[in-house]
Amino acid sequence: MSDISDRLLGEIVDAVKEIVRKEQSDRLRDVYLIGDIDKDSARSVIERLRELANDSRRPITLYINSAGGNVTDGLALHDAIAQLVASGINVTIVVQGMAYSMGSVVLQAASPGRRWSFPHSWIMIHEPAKWAGWQSTTAAAQHLDRLKQMQNQIYRILAVRSGKPLRQIIRATKRTDLYLGAAHARAYGLIDEVLGQDERLPVPEPEARTPLHALQPPPLESMPGGAEAAHSPAPQPRHEGDSDET
Secondary structure: OHHHHHHHHHHHHHHHHHHHHHHHHHHOOEEEEEOOEOHHHHHHHHHHHHHHHHHOOOOEEEEEEEOOEOHHHHHHHHHHHHHHHHOOOOEEEEEEEEEEOHHHHHHOOOOOOOEEEOOOOEEEEEOHHHHOOOOOHHHHHHOHHHHHHHHHHHHHHHHHHHOOOHHHHHHHHOOOEEEEEHHHHHHHOOOOEEOOOOOOOOOOOOOOOOOHHHHOOOOHHHOOOHHHHHHOOOOOOOOOOOOOOO
16 A cells, blocks of 8 residues: 555656656746857757647747857757748747847748847848857868868858848948948848837938048139138238228
C-alpha cells in the first residue's frame, strides 16, 4: 500500500511539474539575443527557440541588441528562425538598442511583417567582407571563394526582405557602414514597424551637408559697385553740426 502511495505521489508531482512547465512556456515566449553573435550565443538562442517550438505552436518573440559577430553563427541563427517561420510558427524580432552587421541579417529572418524596432534603436548594414572576421588580406585571399559565396547569401537576404534591388544594397554598403535610425530603417525596408512611434510625426530627412563653397564670402566683383566700391574708403561717421556743403 505504501509503494502504491509513493508511486501515486510521484506521478502527481510529475504531473504538476509538467503543468507548471507548460504554463510557463505559454506565458514566457520571449527570447533574448544580447551582445556579440558567436557559437555560444547562437547555440543558446537556437536551443531556446526550438524548445519553445516543441512545447507550443504559439508565437515567439526574439529581442535583439547586438553589434554583430561571426558570419557562420549568424547565418545558422538566421536559418534556424527561418525554419520555424516556414513551419508555421509566428516569430517576431524586436530591435531594442541596435542590430548591427550580422544582427541586421538575423533580423531579416522574422515572419512577414514582424520585423519591429523601438523608436530609438539603430540598424546598420555594411559590406559582407567586414563580417568575415579575417584580420589580413592574405587570410581573406585564401578564402576568396567562401567570401564571395557568403557575400551573395547576405546580399540576397537583405535585398529580398527590404525589397531593394541587389545593386542598390551593394552600392549603399560598398566600403562603408550604413547606419539607419528606426524610422529610416522602416523607410528603407529593413524593418516593418516602429513600436510606439507617433504616426503623426513625419519621418526626419537626413541633414543636407552645406557645400564648402557656400561657406566662403562672395568675391569682390559680385558686391554692389564691383571691386572699386569694395576698395573705396568707408564713409566717416557724422557728428552734430556737420554740414553736407563743402
